[in-house]
Amino acid sequence: MRNRRVLVALAALFASTPLAAQQRTYANPMDVDYRYNFEQINDGASYRTGADPVVVNHKGTYYLFQTLADGYWRSTDLIHWTFVTPSRWPMQSIVAPAVWSDGKEIVIEPSMMQPGAILSSTEPDTGKLDFWVRKMPNMEGQVDKDPSLMKPGELPPGPWDPALFKDDDGQWYLYWGSSNIFPMYGQKIGFADGKMTYQTRAEPMLKLHPDVHGWERFGQDHCACWQPGKPSPSYMEGAWMTKHGGRYYLQYGAPGTEFNVYANGTYVGDSPLGPFKYAPYNPVAYRPGGFAEGAGHGSTFRDNAGNYWNTGTSWIGYNWGMERRIVMHPAKFYADGQFAASTRFGDFPHYVPTTKFDDPDSLFTGWMLLSYRKPIVASSTRPGFGTASVTDEDPRTFWVAASNSPGVTLTLDLGAVKTVRAVQVNFTDYKSGRFADAPDIYTEFELQQSLDGRTWQPLARTEPLRRDRTNAYFELPQPAHARFIRYVHGHVGAANLAISDIRVFGNAGGAAPLTPGSISASRHQDKRDATIRWAKVPGAVGYNIRFGVRPDRLTLTHQLWADELGNGATLQKELRSLNVGVPYWVAIEAFNESGVSNLSRVFPIR
Incomplete structure (x- = not known):
């Protein structure tokens, strides 16, 4: 009673x-009604999860698709998301879908190990979906057998973790791959009369090189051990293509969704099928610290004001190693072509702008x-x-x-x-x-x-x-x-x-912390690693290590809590995400409940 x-x-x-006044902000993980996984584990336990988010801007409205959802979400402001129940949906759910809006309709291709259907909608607000392709053809050279028994040139089953891209000339492309062995593939495709055709053979686009790209190493804080000469446990997945300034940014997630270091990287080329060159400023979205850790396997889209955003997958990992949520970070293409998403205070409240921004960091509310x-x-x-x-x-x-x-x-x-x-x-x-x-x-x-x-x-x-x-x-x-x-x-x-x-x-109404000092940055014999040291700041709740490939552009952030760094007068943190042969600069800022310190002097990592 x-x-x-x-x-x-x-x-x-x-x-x-x-009712509350008009909301202007959001905070990661995104506030959507995550769905329960369609399968139960651990003696019947189940859990809510979301991953591999794709956001497309279709006629000024945003549509969010993700793994393990029995539908999709709609928003007009990137803050409030309403679930849409589709008229038809593959089986119980879909995994890592490819979604593309060509301005007329939305095309949806789920990950698949066997040829399946592709859906489309000219009325996504209503949930009405039609068959774009009822059954895809088999891919030339593709086999369905144990990867260890495959011959050179044979393609694994798929496309798994696909991405669709339609260029300005109307040509369609398909990118796909999710493996610690196989590369990401790309090829021209065509659609006509409810059918799909492969117009070129699938060719390798990119693969991981954790021996020279520190952030591509597997494990918590990139610390899993593996022996050179043997297959790396690092996974490459989550293809996405963005065209900007006449260049093609082929994006991918690595090294594993079940770790704090899951991130997005990019290769850049002058045509949709390359050749592609590794971007030395990688990763483009990286958040190994804080509450919402991880930023990999997502999408890049533009809002109605012309701003770029990068979505990704944040790690939960209690019920299952791949229990996850989704995150969204403001992004930018710089004048010289560098692409970067801002994850600084990435799970604190941020404004959603209604006009064009120049600095993604400016969206942080300061709360x-x-x-x-x-x-x-x-x-x-x-x-x-x-x-x-x-x-x-x-x-x-x-x-x-x-x-x-x-x-x-x-x-x-x-x-x-x-x-x-x-x-x-x-x-x-x-x-x-x-x-x-x-x-x-x-x-x-x-x-x-x-x-x-x-x-x-x-x-x-x-x-x-x-x-x-x-x-x-x-x-x-x-x-x-x-x-x-x-x-x-x-x-x-x-x-x-x-x-x-x-x-x-x-x-809290007090003073922000003092600017960190006594900073040193030493690169290890293994050039993928460096140790950053600085003097403890009295009253600091936490620190941001900000680093990047230019002293005036520190696009990467590793957030740390002060009480986890020990009580010594000198604090230190090892960075294990650097690219071999690439120079780096670093600076430190401290924060407390009242604000953020001035950024320290910028130092080269030598």
């Missing part, structure tokens, strides 16, 4: 609270993380899943409530009254055992604020229409001044109420 009264009270509050390692109290806790996990910025650790009941609370103490601008609540699947078609898979809760922990006021809440919000993000309509933030549970479709992190953003 008590739970029923609480639920009724929450429902009344949700119905009466005014700092106020919740890191803050104390938090729960009304109930399952043994072994304590509340400290809720503020540790690690999606693989989490709190579990004793019961999934309305009215369960989590109360976060910020330590002092601070200005709160946004909150993100990240849920976890713990022994869920659910499927996407269950009728009760939606998220409902309220966030409350208090100055003293006794008198509470509304802060934010989920709104109708009901949907699942695994990574629920709330930008407040106006700044709130609060010391305590309380989560009040209503409903979650998972079997258990489990939360990995409640992330509070705003400003």
Whole structure:
């Protein structure tokens, strides 16, 4: 009876609270209703996941496709995404689809190991899909057998992880590949009368070289060992083609989706089938630190203001090594042709612009993380899943409530009254055992604020229409001044109420940290590696190591938490993502709850 009264009270509050003002920001992982995996593992457990995101801009509206979803999403502002249920869909789901808009219709090709159908839509808003090709032909030279038994020149089954590209002259191209052995392939294709033809034989476009490209090495922080002369465990996958300035940027993901270092790289050529040259500034999207780690296997698209964006896959990895979410980062093509996505503070709130931007970093709101390692109290806790996990910025650790009941609370103490601008609540699947078609898979809760922990006021809440919000993000309509933030549970479709992190953003009202000093940067005998050292900055919560191939263009960022670097006066971090034969420069910035320091002097890595 008590739970029923609480639920009724929450429902009344949700119905009466005014809607938030126009939202201008987003935070990674993206706030979409991730679907439950169509297969269950580990004694019937299931989990919500999303990966390999493709965003296309079709007639001014954005459409998001991803792996393991029984449909796709639609948005007009890159902030609010609405799920679209298609009129037909291959089997239970699709994996790593190729999607392309030619301005008239959207073409969708799922990954496939055997020839299958390609879909299209002239009305993607409605979900109406038609067959573009009912069955693809077999590819010349392709065989379906153990790769270890294949002969030189034979092609593996596919196309798996495909990408479609239609050039300005109307010619279609197909790129594909997902392997630690085989390269990425490309070829001309054609469509006519509901049929697809391979107009050229599939030819190798690119492959990994982890012996000279540090970021292509497998493992957490690129630390997996392998012996030269033997196949590398690093995976090349996630083809995508972007044409810019008359040049062709063939993109790929590496070295593995189940690690923090998953990234996007590019080769560049003067024609759609190359030859392609490795870009020395690779990777183009890289985020090995922070909450949303990983940025690989995605797409590049332009918004309605002409800005570029790069999407990718972020690693969760609790229920399964390939449990994932999706992320989106602003990107830019520089005048000299360099392509780079900004991942600096890449999981903090960012503005979505409505006009053209010149500097992707300018979209960072400046709202700092106020919740890191803050104390938090729960009304109930399952043994072994304590509340400290809720503020540790690690999606693989989490709190579990004793019961999934309305009215369960989590109360976060910020330590002092601070200005709160946004909150993100990240849920976890713990022994869920659910499927996407269950009728009760939606998220409902309220966030409350208090100055003293006794008198509470509304802060934010989920709104109708009901949907699942695994990574629920709330930008407040106006700044709130609060010391305590309380989560009040209503409903979650998972079997258990489990939360990995409640992330509070705003400003503590103090001074930003001092500029880091005493910086040194030494390259190792293995030129893929370097050690960066700097003096500890008092009061810093974290640091960004910013590095790149030009001293005036530090496009790569590795974010670190100060309490994980030790207590010494000198701090250090090993970078293992460098390209052999390429010069690098590095600088450090410190941050706390009040802001970001000035960037240090820029030093060569020698």
